[in-house]
Amino acid sequence: MKETNEDKYLEDIGIVKIQEIDSQTKNKMVIKFAKMLVATFEHQNFNYGKITKCLLGTRMYIADFKKNLGSASYFYKNRCIYIDKDADLNELDEYIIHEFIHCVQDIRIDRDYNRIGLCTISEFKIHGLALNEAAVQYITSRMLNKSLEEINYRVVILKTRSKEYYPLLSNLIEQIVYLYGEDIIVESTINGSYNFQEQYIGICSEKDFNKMELNIDKILDIRNKLSQGVDYDKQIEKIVSQYLITQDIILNSYFNRTFSKLKSLQDVELYKSKLEGIKDFIGYDDEYKKFNIYKEEKLKLLRNKMLNIMKADSINMPKIISKNKIFELFKYIRSLFMKKEY
């Protein structure tokens, strides 16, 4: 096989091409992957034919991978997939699935502008890379039926579906999925659409979206510098603190912005259940009491908000039914806040 510039580049980072994967094996892998993706997200109506066509049109090679590089890589420059010689091609592991998703995501728009899932690549800058990595790993873990597990990452206790690979990013995407919904994130990640971004901006603001995206990118930046070996422990500490900062950004944007938009008692109930449910996805360290304090404050404000909504409702109601209605509403508000200890 003739050696190309891309081959040389890959050799330098530790991936040495051996031979092209035969079409029968490739067919089997692609069909298995496409079936898994479509079945996992059944109601998304992903186009099975388009997915298989894209992957079958991609050259795939067996290669020799240096340690710590995982077992597969989609190389953006020449749009080829490389799979480690020791990987079992009959069993799609998480690396192969992750890289196949990158391949499906790669919809070239023009020479200077490209969108890969949630990541935008223009002539001047790349942004959303880490958010996209997190979302791709989320889809991978869901395809492999992995459930949330609690882990310790240094001083932080958090839940992730991906213990080995991007655990912190995977935890943050769980928080985002919980707040904004899985469907829109999975759809935007696979199709490269702006639907998720628009929804986030609609609920919060463009500034909030950019801040969240940038801060997730920062975690990946620090992590990528880790291998250079400079001050390992300090870098890990930096990752942890950047993770906690980013978590605050995600939670504060959502809960502050949605709070100001609460109009009805149903809105309040939904808000309250989101505020209580998020505890299952948050990462904690010993010092991290901030969110509980924030939550208590928000719950106090929520009671006032409910009273104001009720007052407004009663003013708009005919006098004769308002007494009964107010009594009903008081019963409702009491039941809502008596349901749980917090």
Ligand SMILES: [Zn+2]
């Ligand atoms: Zn990736």
